[in-house]
Amino acid sequence: xxxxxxxxxxxxxxxxxxxxxxxxxxxxxxxxxxxxxxxxxxxxxxxxxxxxxxxxxxxxxxxxxxxxxxxxxxxxxxxxxxxxxxxxxxxxxxxxxxxxxxxxxxxxxxxxxxxxxxxxxxxxxxxxxxxxxxxxxxxxxxxxxxxxxxxxxxxxxxxxxxxxxxxxxxxxxxxxxxxxxxxxxxxxxxxxxxxxxxxxxx
Amino acid sequence: xxxxxxxxxxxxxxxxxxxxxxxxxxxxxxxxxxxxxxxxxxxxxxxxxxxxxxxxxxxxxxxxxxxxxxxxxxxxxxxxxxxxxxxxxxxxxxxxxxxxxxxxxxxxxxxxxxxxxxxxxxxxxxxxxxxxxxxxxxxxxxxxxxxxxxxxxxxxxxxxxxxxxxxxxxxxxxxxxxxxxxxxxxxxxxxxxxxxxxxxxxxxxxxxxxxxxxxxxxxxxxxxxxxxxxxxxxxxxxxxxxxxxxxxxxxxxxxxxxxxxxxxxx
Numbered sequence: 001x002x003x004x005x006x007x008x009x010x011x012x013x014x015x016x017x018x019x020x021x022x023x024x025x026x027x028x029x030x031x032x033x034x035x036x037x038x039x040x041x042x043x044x045x046x047x048x049x050x051x052x053x054x055x056x057x058x059x060x061x062x063x064x065x066x067x068x069x070x071x072x073x074x075x076x077x078x079x080x081x082x083x084x085x086x087x088x089x090x091x092x093x094x095x096x097x098x099x100x101x102x103x104x105x106x107x108x109x110x111x112x113x114x115x116x117x118x119x120x121x122x123x124x125x126x127x128x129x130x131x132x133x134x135x136x137x138x139x140x141x142x143x144x145x146x147x148x149x150x151x152x153x154x155x156x157x158x159x160x161x162x163x164x165x166x167x168x169x170x171x172x173x174x175x176x177x178x179x180x181x182x183x184x185x186x187x188x189x190x191x192x193x194x195x196x197x198x199x200x201x202x
Numbered sequence: 203x204x205x206x207x208x209x210x211x212x213x214x215x216x217x218x219x220x221x222x223x224x225x226x227x228x229x230x231x232x233x234x235x236x237x238x239x240x241x242x243x244x245x246x247x248x249x250x251x252x253x254x255x256x257x258x259x260x261x262x263x264x265x266x267x268x269x270x271x272x273x274x275x276x277x278x279x280x281x282x283x284x285x286x287x288x289x290x291x292x293x294x295x296x297x298x299x300x301x302x303x304x305x306x307x308x309x310x311x312x313x314x315x316x317x318x319x320x321x322x323x324x325x326x327x328x329x330x331x332x333x334x335x336x337x338x339x340x341x342x343x344x345x346x347x348x349x350x351x352x353x354x355x356x357x358x359x360x361x362x363x364x365x366x367x368x369x370x371x372x373x374x375x376x377x378x379x380x381x382x383x384x385x386x387x388x389x390x391x392x393x394x395x396x397x398x399x400x401x402x403x404x405x406x407x408x409x410x411x412x413x414x415x416x417x418x419x420x421x422x423x424x425x426x427x428x429x430x431x432x433x434x435x436x437x438x439x440x441x442x443x444x445x446x447x448x449x450x451x452x453x454x455x456x457x458x459x460x461x462x463x464x465x466x467x468x
Contacts, residue, residue, distance in 0.1 A: 026361065026364055026365065026368065029361065029365075029443045029444055029447070030365070030368075030444055032442065032443060033438060033439055033442030033443050033444030033445060034430075034435065034436040034437060034438055034439065034442070034444070035436055035437050035439060036436050036437075037436055037437040040371075040431075040434060040435060040436045040437070041436065042436055044370060044371040044372065044434065044435055044436060045370050045371075045435065045436065046370070047368075047369065047370050050374070051369040051370055051374055054369050054374070055364075055367050055368050055369045055376065056367065057363050057364060057366070057367045100389075103371075103372050103373070103434045104431055104432065104434055105431055105436070105437060106431060118389060119388045119389055120388070128390075129389045129390050130389065131386070131387050131388040131389050132385075132386050132387050133379070133380070133383075133386055133388065133393075168379050170372075170373040170374055170375075171374065175372045175373070175374070176372070177372055177373065
């Protein structure tokens with residue numbers, strides 16, 4: 001528990017001079033306030049360009065040019081499936097959508113990560129335990145399976161910031177949360193006409 | 203300690219059903235059924251007992267501990283936290299202030315008293331948890347009014363706000379991802395908007411809280427640690443600057459609200 005001592009010492013030494021310049025040393029504050037635990041390592045506190053751009057309190061204005069550049073960078077970095085097959089097995093996709101585990105310090109790293117889509121989206125109409133941070137995706141398959149639709153949905157799942165910089169949705173492909181096969185399975189869960197997502201309720 | 207055991211047995215029965223009861227309706231029924239019988243009452247008693255128990259090499263009680271309103275004053279102190287203390291020249295939350303008193307007044311070893319601030323599932327509660335629960339109860343019904351007079355206290359608020367919006371980790375989550383909009387939920391769990399006065403007041407004013415699903419009282423420090431776990435970040439340390447900054451951010455947003463802790467949570 002050296003760290004608490006460190007935390008208190010830091011608080012002491014910082015208290016005199018730099019109280020107004022919090023953001024200059026926010027990284028240092030975080031480094032002193034956390035400890036690595038299992039797979040949740042300290043490097044997770046470092047931000048990439050998207051995370052930095054999207055951390056402004058209350059959506060402070062960012063300059064348009066750099067936002068556009070960032071978004072285009074994300075779009076160009078999207079990796080489409082090598083075999084151009086976008087759709088996997090919706091039954092396995094249902095598991096991915098319902099699984100909220102993965103990458104937490106308390107999770108078993110040998111188990112596959114989940115996509116936790118239900119935390120934020122309504123999907124199959126008979127599942128009542130769904131969150132509301134994202135729009136309802138019930139009946140999503142009605143949009144069809146055109147090449148444009150497949151690419152749009154894949155891109156959304158791979159890196160949502162390619163279309164909507166600072167979206168609250170995780171970057172499932174770009175951040176390596178889900179594998180290519182899991183993404184295909186979730187795609188099928190969204191788009192397959194026989195998937196529960198696309199069944200009308202009575 | 204005997205009484206805690208009783209509490210556990212009583213509420214172990216509720217454990218299974220409570221876990222199914224993510225549904226707010228069922229939870230409300232539970233609350234109606236239990237009425238004012240928040241099992242935290244056992245923990246309140248234990249905290250009070252601990253305050254008056256001589257401990258450490260100095261064999262001293264905590265009665266000389268200054269929680270901001272003078273040595274030994276406990277009533278109405280919790281609602282003024284986090285606050286600046288001249289003797290440490292630092293902004294402290296209640297948890298770190300208690301640690302300070304244990305080491306300076308009782309002469310106890312810092313590493314030992316901070317080794318395990320929060321209990322694990324299935325454990326008995328810790329000393330910090332019991333003391334915080336009693337001290338929160340000593341402010342029950344009081345108006346939340348954290349100090350913001352010292353420059354350090356205001357800087358803590360700004361830092362807390364920045365951490366609240368700081369996106370990092372594999373999921374790009376910040377507190378704001380889940381807590382900056384009202385009427386949102388994750389699965390079935392309602393998410394308070396902690397950037398608003400109403401949301402912050404309800405949340406800040408109801409912790410520490412007895413968690414029915416865990417059979418334990420949890421402090422705000424634990425709540426933050428667990429949200430950071432969901433955020434896929436490393437583990438937040440008790441008494442760290444990030445913890446105190448976020449608590450300052452929430453407490454100041456909550457100012458004017460009423461302290462109702464210890465609360466009762468699913």
